Amino acid sequence: MLDKQIITFNLFNAVEHIVESMKFLDFLLANDNDESRQEVYKDVMYNIRISGERLCDLGDFLVGNKIDLSNIDIGKLQDQQVIDYIDKIQERIKVKKEQQTEDK
Amino acid sequence: MFIIESVITEECNLGCTYCYMHNNPTTMEMPTFQILLDKLNILQDLYHFDEYHLDYFGGEPLLNFKLIEQTVPLLKQDNRCKSFSIISNLLELDDYKIDFIKSNNITVSFSFDGLWNEYNRPLRSGKSSLSLYEKKKDIIKQIAGKHCKTMVSPTSLGTLVANIKYLVSDWGLTSPDLTIVRDDIWTDDDVEHFREEIRDVSNLQIEYIKDNKPVMIGFYQLYLLDMFIGYKYNKRDTGCFAGKKGMAYMPNGICYPCARFGTNREYPIYDLVNGIIYKDNYNMFIDYKFHNPKFFDDCLNCVYYQGCNAGCTYSQMKNDNRPIKNVCKLFDILYNESFYVFNQLKYNKQFIGMLTSKLKEI
Numbered sequence: 371m372l373d374k375q376i377i378t379f380n381l382f383n384a385v386e387h388i389v390e391s392m393k394f395l396d397f398l399l400a401n402d403n404d405e406s407r408q409e410v411y412k413d414v415m416y417n418i419r420i421s422g423e424r425l426c427d428l429g430d431f432l433v434g435n436k437i438d439l440s441n442i443d444i445g446k447l448q449d450q451q452v453i454d455y456i457d458k459i460q461e462r463i464k465v466k467k468e469q470q471t472e473d474k
Numbered sequence: 475m476f477i478i479e480s481v482i483t484e485e486c487n488l489g490c491t492y493c494y495m496h497n498n499p500t501t502m503e504m505p506t507f508q509i510l511l512d513k514l515n516i517l518q519d520l521y522h523f524d525e526y527h528l529d530y531f532g533g534e535p536l537l538n539f540k541l542i543e544q545t546v547p548l549l550k551q552d553n554r555c556k557s558f559s560i561i562s563n564l565l566e567l568d569d570y571k572i573d574f575i576k577s578n579n580i581t582v583s584f585s586f587d588g589l590w591n592e593y594n595r596p597l598r599s600g601k602s603s604l605s606l607y608e609k610k611k612d613i614i615k616q617i618a619g620k621h622c623k624t625m626v627s628p629t630s631l632g633t634l635v636a637n638i639k640y641l642v643s644d645w646g647l648t649s650p651d652l653t654i655v656r657d658d659i660w661t662d663d664d665v666e667h668f669r670e671e672i673r674d675v676s677n678l679q680i681e682y683i684k685d686n687k688p689v690m691i692g693f694y695q696l697y698l699l700d701m702f703i704g705y706k707y708n709k710r711d712t713g714c715f716a717g718k719k720g721m722a723y724m725p726n727g728i729c730y731p732c733a734r735f736g737t738n739r740e741y742p743i744y745d746l747v748n749g750i751i752y753k754d755n756y757n758m759f760i761d762y763k764f765h766n767p768k769f770f771d772d773c774l775n776c777v778y779y780q781g782c783n784a785g786c787t788y789s790q791m792k793n794d795n796r797p798i799k800n801v802c803k804l805f806d807i808l809y810n811e812s813f814y815v816f817n818q819l820k821y822n823k824q825f826i827g828m829l830t831s832k833l834k835e836i
Contacts, residue, residue, distance in 0.1 A: 382774055389769055412757075419761060426768060430708060430780075447833055449826045452702070456820070459701050459781075460813050466777040 375469075381429040388422040475556060476523035477720030479531040479733045480510070483538040484725065487565055488603055490587075490595045492627045492655045494788070496737045501538050502725040506747065507545050510723050511552065513746045517721070517729070518554075520744070520756065528558040529583075531722070531733055536566035539574075546578050559583055563595075564614045565606060572616055584614070586622040588637045588645070590630055611645070621649040624692075628664040635674050642682070642689055651692030654808075656785035658793060660800040669807050676811045680818050683825045690828055697805075697812040699832060704781025713767045716787045717743060717759025731759050734788040765791050772797050778809055 395415045399408060484498040518524070528549060530542055542560065549555045559581035575582060587594050591604040607614070622641065630637070641647040660668075675691065682689035704710070712718050717731030727747035730736035741755045759765075767773045767784035776782065784790065785801045819825040 385769065385774060386771065389771075416761065422769065427708075447830050449823070449830050452826060452830050452833065453820045455705070456698060456702060456813075456816055459705050460816075462705075463777050463809075470775075470777065 375473075377432050378429070381425060381432070385422060385425055385429075388418055388425065391418055392422075476517075476521055476526040477715050478510075478526055478528045479720065479722040480507070480528055481531045481533065481722055481724050481733050481736060482507070482535050482541050483533040484737060485537055486532055486534045486563075487537065487598055488534070488563055488595045489598055489600075490625075491629070492594065492625055492657070492659070494657075494734045494737065495533060497533065498737060500725040502541055504541060504544050506725065506727045507541060508548075509727055509746050511548060513749075514554065516746070517744070520751075521719075521721075525554055525556045527556060530558070530560040530562075532561070534563060534566060535560055536562050536564070536571065539566070539571055543574060546574075546580065550578075557581065561585065563603075564618060565603065565610065567610065567613050567617070569613070572613065575617055582617050582619075584618045584622045585625075586618075586641075586645075586647075587624050587630075588622075588641045588650075589633060590624075590637060594625070594627065594629055615645070618645075618647070620647055621651060622647045624650050624652045625655055626652050627655045628660055631664060631667045631671060634671050635678055638675065638678060638691060642687075648687070648689045649692065651696075653692065653696075654801070654804050656798070656801050657789050658798045658800070660804065662800065665800050665803045665807075668804060672807055672811050673814075676815050679815050683819050683822055686824065688824065688828070693808055694812045694815045695829065695832060697808050698816055698829060699836070700783065701778075701781035701809070701812075702833060703836065709768060709780055710783055711766075711768070712787075713765075713784045713790070714787050717741070717755075731755075732788070734786070738788075765795050767797065770795070770797055772802065776802070778805065782809075 392415060395411050395418070399411050399415070402408065402411070481502070483501040484495060485501060486493075486495065486497050489497070514526075532538075535542065546558070549558050560575070561583045563585050564582070574580075586607070589604065591607055592602050595603050597603050597606065622645075624637075624641065626634070638650055638652070641650045675693070679689070679691050679694055715721075715732070716735065721729045721731060721743060722733040722736040723729050723746070724733075724736040727745065728736075728742045729744040729746060730739075731741055731743060735741050741758070742752050743756050743759070744751050765787055767782070767790075770784065770790075773779055773782070773784060782805060784797045789801075790797055
């Protein structure tokens, strides 16, 4: 398994490229009046947007941003479960802050 | 659920310093509201919803109370309308309106800045609205409940604690929903002042709970719930409902992403009166990601990415599709303070019970 920092870096880069590509397509959409090409741009825009969304989801999965709370039924939530999970979230944020400080 | 902000008048009896609405002299007439109901199926197809919630929004919606009276029976008959409410400063209330609101079980969201009304929310005449609120306190309290929406701006600094005490003690508003104005109006000095003062607010929150007073200041509940929900269900698709999960219907019969876009007449989505769709704008809010915090560079690297919903979409679009730097700093302070309050009170049954029950409502 690659180091999490490398994964984060690569995913972040990939998303940035997608956003830049979308901006370029947006420019083309605004400036090229040819209808057939406009349709192509829109299709590409749609596909690239989906790619961006999937990359973000992959990032959540690989980098472990998400704490698994799937076993919790919100309707039957217990006070202690809320305490445990907010504690976990705090810990996760604390670690991230420390990583960011080290990176700087 | 899909949200419709029905702006039934853009006129207001107040001139709040931070308000984004422009007090344009436009008021919705009954035929325009009827068009919304008649053509709602078009919006349902565009946004794929079966049910909706409608807010009577303004300006000050009670200035167009006649329309509320005329349209509430229609909403009650519409199976697609699951709930409706009035967003109001309540200064136009009288016994007649109270009877109508109570008899129709209409939810009211009370916008009230407490002591800050003195200088933040003058009447249109320029006089203080605070003295008018004091005069009308008894009548307003009949329907205001325990909750109010209170906007925190740089001019609030120095009196945060005093104002919360005023809202809780003088008005019995035990759920003051304090919300920071998320526009680019906060200087670096303001942010530092906020940082210095907020700990006193946090300690006041702790004191209330330890004294067995069921007070929950909006800051803390909101930010803890945001994080919990973000980690449980993943980051939200959009920062706010604008143009994706809701819209504003303006007095001119045109739908906009939200009331702020509407009052500025920017990015119209659908002209229901004339049957014109602004497809580029519609697609932009449905599909594009430039104004979505999920894709903001600044957000992707932020430690609060998972739960934070960033700021106001309109403000961020005006900020070159970036979150506003000092608003992010305020969020950082508020997340830290929310965890501070949580750590002090997590074994207090009343506090954790309030959080848990709120989560169950969601």
